[in-house]
Amino acid sequence: MVFTDKNNSGNIGNTEILGETHYYPFGKTFEGAWYNDATAGKYRYLYNGKELSEEFDLNFYDYGARWLDPGMGSWWEVDPLAEKYYHDSPYVYAGNNPIVNIDPNGMDWYKTTDGTMQYDPNIKSKKDVGEGQSYVGRTYNDKTDNGSVNYRKDGSIMYSDQTDAYNRIASNSTVGTTHEESAAILKNGVLVLPSYDNNSTTADPGKYGYKFEGGNLVDAVDGKTKELVAMVHTHPDKGGSASPSKYSVGGPTDAKFQAKYIPGKMGYVFGHDNGLYGMVAFRDQNGILNARIYKPADLNNAKVTDVLKYKRIDLRYHGSQFKYISPR
16 A cells, blocks of 8 residues: 555554555455556555556566566576575475565675675665676575575674584685684574674774673674673784783773673684684773783694584683593
């Protein structure tokens, strides 16, 4: 139903209804004597709020990444990630069940020429991606051999499996310009934080709207507080230190960040030397910064490559002491 509050009363009366449309599940309209105000301009955003294109009498809905043909009940183009879902037709819409499923509004995620999923807030449709790249959409749900992956609307990624998340931040640090990647290790899953505005020496969650309360993470997407177990970020810049930064006059350091936002909790670092480092930091009652750095030798000589092997090392940690899970 399309309506307008002509008199700005805050209520919609019968005279303010412009038209009504009834649909079959895949978006084709029912023919019928439905009400339409002949004096009103034609409203083009209909089924699922998508724009109906009537050019060449095609009557397709523009979903950004692809065109939906409501008459056929399928996409007009192949799914950009069809190889991930070989069991489904690359043209199937909403898993062939539009009563239960809905395709999200297309925006921001795209697949690069190297096959990785990347996020760019300046990409709004398939017109914005480069040659050899595939526009995916605002959000996207995927799965791996280990678990589920949720590409979220702000550029963050929720992984049900921690090893998948660690492989993402380790590999993505050198995609494009070298930059730090960071992730929140939660009680349930690992949230890889947005990184599109990070540089080679800084990964600031606050830049993307994430906050910390009581040592836990306040999610910028849903506003909910998530129980935080630990943090992890990469140090890919070979011109800098591989280990966590502790002290600096006036400048930001890993120790200052942890003492302020996650006091007493572990912050891991994937060093550019393949070493796994950690740090626990806090300020005492006098405001003095205290930080202990865990070198690879303190962590059973664990290497980043060990962490990236499925279930070799569990970085989830409880309390104030590092807990190492021996390789299985």
